[in-house]
Amino acid sequence: xxxxxxxxxxxxxxxxxxxxxFLLVPNFVVIWMSFNxxxxxxxxxxxxxxxxxxxxxxxxxxLHDPLMLSLEIALLATxxxxxxxxxxxxxxxRHSFKGRxxxxxxxxxxxxxxxxxxxxxxxxxFLNTFGVSFLGFKSILIAHIMFCVSYVVITVKSRLNxxxxxxxxxxxxxxxxxxxxFWRVTFPLVAxxxxxxxxxxxxxxxxxxxxxxxxxxNSVTFPYWIWxxxxxxxxxxxxxxxxxxxxxxxxxxxxxEVPKWLKxxxxx
Amino acid sequence: MSAPALADEAAxxxxxxxxxAELRADKRVRRRRATLPYVLLAPGIIWxxxxxxxxxxxIVSTSVETGDMDTGFVLSWRWANFGDVxxxxxQQIIRSLEYSLMCTVFCLILALPLAYFIxxxxxxxKNLLMALVVAPFFxxxxxxxxxxxxxxxxxxxxxxxxxxxxxxxxxxxxGWTYSDNSVLQTPFSVVCGMVYNFLPFTVLPIYTxxxxxxxxxxxxxxxxxxxxxxxxxxxxxxxxxPGIVGGTLLTFIPAVGDYTNAxxxxxxxxxxIGTVIEQQMIGTGGNIPYGAAxxxxxxxxxxxxxxxxxxxxxxxxxx
Numbered sequence: 001x002x003x004x005x006x007x008x009x010x011x012x013x014x015x016x017x018x019x020x021x022f023l024l025v026p027n028f029v030v031i032w033m034s035f036n037x038x039x040x041x042x043x044x045x046x047x048x049x050x051x052x053x054x055x056x057x058x059x060x061x062x063l064h065d066p067l068m069l070s071l072e073i074a075l076l077a078t079x080x081x082x083x084x085x086x087x088x089x090x091x092x093x094r095h096s097f098k099g100r101x102x103x104x105x106x107x108x109x110x111x112x113x114x115x116x117x118x119x120x121x122x123x124x125x126f127l128n129t130f131g132v133s134f135l136g137f138k139s140i141l142i143a144h145i146m147f148c149v150s151y152v153v154i155t156v157k158s159r160l161n162x163x164x165x166x167x168x169x170x171x172x173x174x175x176x177x178x179x180x181x182f183w184r185v186t187f188p189l190v191a192x193x194x195x196x197x198x199x200x201x202x203x204x205x206x207x208x209x210x211x212x213x214x215x216x217x218n219s220v221t222f223p224y225w226i227w228x229x230x231x232x233x234x235x236x237x238x239x240x241x242x243x244x245x246x247x248x249x250x251x252x253x254x255x256x257e258v259p260k261w262l263k264x265x266x267x268x
Numbered sequence: 269m270s271a272p273a274l275a276d277e278a279a280x281x282x283x284x285x286x287x288x289a290e291l292r293a294d295k296r297v298r299r300r301r302a303t304l305p306y307v308l309l310a311p312g313i314i315w316x317x318x319x320x321x322x323x324x325x326x327i328v329s330t331s332v333e334t335g336d337m338d339t340g341f342v343l344s345w346r347w348a349n350f351g352d353v354x355x356x357x358x359q360q361i362i363r364s365l366e367y368s369l370m371c372t373v374f375c376l377i378l379a380l381p382l383a384y385f386i387x388x389x390x391x392x393x394k395n396l397l398m399a400l401v402v403a404p405f406f407x408x409x410x411x412x413x414x415x416x417x418x419x420x421x422x423x424x425x426x427x428x429x430x431x432x433x434x435x436x437x438x439x440x441x442x443g444w445t446y447s448d449n450s451v452l453q454t455p456f457s458v459v460c461g462m463v464y465n466f467l468p469f470t471v472l473p474i475y476t477x478x479x480x481x482x483x484x485x486x487x488x489x490x491x492x493x494x495x496x497x498x499x500x501x502x503x504x505x506x507x508x509x510p511g512i513v514g515g516t517l518l519t520f521i522p523a524v525g526d527y528t529n530a531x532x533x534x535x536x537x538x539x540x541i542g543t544v545i546e547q548q549m550i551g552t553g554g555n556i557p558y559g560a561a562x563x564x565x566x567x568x569x570x571x572x573x574x575x576x577x578x579x580x581x582x583x584x585x586x587x
Contacts, residue, residue, distance in 0.1 A: 016385035019378050020400065023467060026415035027404050033418060044417050084312035095305035103309060105578060106316050112517060112574045113320075113567070114525025116542050120549050120563040121323035124330040127556075146319040149312050207408050209528060210542075214549060226410045230532060234414060242411040249406035253399045261392065 027246055034239035041233025053236035057244070063237060066225035073137070073221065074205040077144035082198045084145070085152025086190075092153070093160040107150045118147060119214025126215065135217025143215045144208060148201040155200060159193025199252070324567065331560035341556055349561045357544050357562065364541040367455065367530070368523035371462040372470075375519050376512070378463070379470035383511075384504065387478035388486070398475065401468050409465055413532050416461050420533075422450045446537070453535030461529035466522065470515040477511025478504065517577050521570045541566065 007014075036043055037050035058064050088107070091097065110118065122143050126134050167189065171181040209223040216224060226238055281291045331349055335341035354361075386397045404412060419426055430436045431449060439445045444456040451457050481504060489499035505512075527542025541562060548559030 012381055012385050012389060015381045016389075019382045019467075020397075022378070022464065023401065023404060025419065026412040026464065027407055029415035029418050030407055030411055033415070044414075044421060045423075046418075084315060087308040088312045091305040091308035095301070095308070097305040097309070103313060106313060106321065108578065109571075109574065110316065110320050112521050112570070114522050114542075114570055116525035116527070116545055117563055117567045117570065118320070118323075120545060120559060121327040121567070122319060123549060124326040124556075124560055125319070125323040128326050128330065142319055146316060149316060153312075203406055207405070209410060210525075213546070223408055223410050226408065226414075227528075230410075230414070234411075238411055242407040246403070246407045249403060253396075253403065257396055257399065261396070 030239050031243045031246070034236050034243050036236050036239075038236065041235075043234055043236045043239065053240045057237055057240045059235050059237040062235075063222070063225070063241065066220050066222045067241070069137070069219060070206050070222040073141055073144055074202050076141055077148055077205040078198050078201040080145045081148035081152050081201045082194060085149045085197060085201075086156050086194055088149070089153045089156035089160055093157055107153050110147050111150045115147075115208075115210035116214070118143070119211040122146075122211070123214045132217065135215060136219045139215040139217065140212055140219060140221065143211050144205040147208070147211060148204055151200050151204060152197040155197035156190065156193045159190055159196075163189055203249075327560050327563050327567070331557055331564045333557040333560075335557075336555070337553065346557075349557050350565070353558050353561045353565070356558075357541065360539055360541045360544050361562075361565070363538070364524050367459055367462065367538075367540060368520055368526075370459050371466060371523045372516050372520040374459070374463045375467050375470040376516055378467055379474050379515060380512075383471050383474040383478050383508075384500070387475055387481070388483060394479075401471055401475075405468065410528065410532070413461050413465065413529060416457065416464065416533055417452065420451050420457055420460070422452070427451055452533065453538070455534075455538055458530050458534040458538050461533040462523055462526065465526075465529060466519045469518045469522070473514035473518060474508060474511040477508040477514075481507045513577065513580075517574065521573065524570065525566055 033043055033046070034053055035049050035051070036046055037048040037052055038045070039047055053059075058067070088103070092100075092103065097103075122139070123135075126139050163186075167185055168181055171185045172178075176184065207223060208221075209227060212221050212224055213227065220228070222241075226234060229235075229238075277291065278288055281288045284291065286294075329343060330341070332343065332345045332347055333341040334344045334346050334349075382401070386394055386401075390397050418424065421427070427436065427449065430439075430451070436445065436451065437448050439451065439456055440448055444459075445451050445454040485503050485507075486499055489503050490496075494502065525542050525545075527540050527546060530538050530540040531543060545559050545562045545566075548554040548562065549556060
């Protein structure tokens with residue numbers, strides 16, 4: 001009876017735990033298989049432990065170009081999308097203007113549209129106006145900025161909405177000019193939201209495959225390289241890079257969350 | 269400025285207890301404030317209009333072209349392209365709808381308890397657990413999808429366990445897999461990969477909606493002798509409904525067009541419409557107008573669903 005009661009009380013926690021297991025297990029498999037030494041070209045079955053892939057993460061330079069292209073595009077797309085999206089978020093939260101419904105729809109639709117549709121529509125535009133030679137770095141960058149903007153807007157918007165407007169009023173009461181108020185009060189308060197938006201943009205851009213495949217022409221980004229290599233066999237080096245990405249992210253989350261967490265645990 | 273207008277201005281200044289000069293300065297500031305939002309909006313919105321809305325027209329015009337890869341395609345307004353693609357690929361279109369519908373249902377079944385647990389039971393671990401929900405995103409999703417090939421391999425422990433529990437014959441009996449001791453290259457493995465990849469998109473909006481619910485409402489439900497299940501059904505569920513609708517929308521629509529799971533975890537029998545579009549648009553020997561026509565069908569279908577949703581729930585809640 002005690003067991004049944006315990007189970008009833010914790011059933012939701014057990015279910016949530018199982019779902020977390022489902023969500024996280026592939027990440028562990030990715031890390032685990034990065035230490036594999038496959039005898040053939042396919043790194044699907046566990047065979048032998050080895051540090052080989054970690055000692056040579058770029059697979060003798062094969063991964064260098066796709067990785068660099070992805071990083072370059074992700075950095076530029078993040079920069080532009082974060083600026084454009086932050087401006088829109090300020091307009092939406094702090095100002096009244098005509099056409100709010102239109103602006104909201106234009107921002108929402110790219111998040112709801114299937115990626116393949118965004119990819120093919122852009123490809124049609126580029127082919128019709130510029131021709132095949134345009135496809136490559138420029139077309140991928142344009143596409144990535146386009147789909148990142150909406151995510152920046154929602155992230156910065158939620159931070160702005162959570163801010164106390166009294167702080168800015170106080171600054172103005174203390175005779176700060178609008179410019180001073182913005183750079184000394186508003187911006188530092190919104191900065192974490194902008195940082196989170198930039199991180200999200202970077203991840204979305206770096207990881208994008210479908211839209212990139214449609215607009216890439218002959219350029220090959222990191223995800224596109226993986227896609228092409230699936231049939232030929234993926235080297236464990238790809239798992240090494242995947243593991244490194246996860247470790248860097250988790251370290252970032254830890255740096256952001258642990259101090260806050262320690263503060264609240266002390267307060268209790 | 270005409271004399272009556274000047275008189276009006278003076279009267280206004282008098283009423284406000286200021287001078288005409290101050291009133292004018294004030295109006296200048298207000299006018300600048302009125303143009304500021306448009307200045308802030310313009311670059312981003314123009315970018316989205318040029319590279320998201322305008323291309324919709326490009327794809328429609330491409331979809332009614334004729335020709336081939338060697339001689340090029342010309343706009344001939346051949347609407348029959350749509351009849352052609354439907355008769356040739358309706359099987360893949362229906363299959364994509366089936367897979368994404370199943371994916372959405374399973375995602376919802378998993379997302380509700382997970383979002384509920386994080387929003388109401390996790391306490392100060394809340395942010396950390398939400399970070400864990402999105403953390404997998406930071407390893408390339410193609411690599412993570414490939415990991416399912418290892419997990420669901422014929423001689424892996426998952427398939428062994430499913431054999432022991434007699435789940436595999438059940439699945440093949442339902443037509444979700446094709447043999448009793450293998451699950452890869454089947455609708456089951458494809459939908460499994462899709463659920464895995466889209467689950468965070470279902471969880472996030474539901475969690476956001478649930479987090480706003482005052483926990484005292486649950487206590488009130490319990491005080492009124494409602495069971496935990498009744499409280500969920502009558503209090504939590506209706507209040508979380510906007511998030512549930514948003515989450516299922518953000519799962520179903522991207523899922524319809526997805527082909528990465530179908531290609532990586534599926535086989536020849538799981539070909540979906542995304543793969544057909546990919547092959548027609550950029551494959552060798554593809555027919556771009558056919559690919560465009562299929563994209564238009566997909567675009568119109570998802571646009572109708574999304575607009576119907578926006579009309580019902582409004583965009584402010586999600587955007």
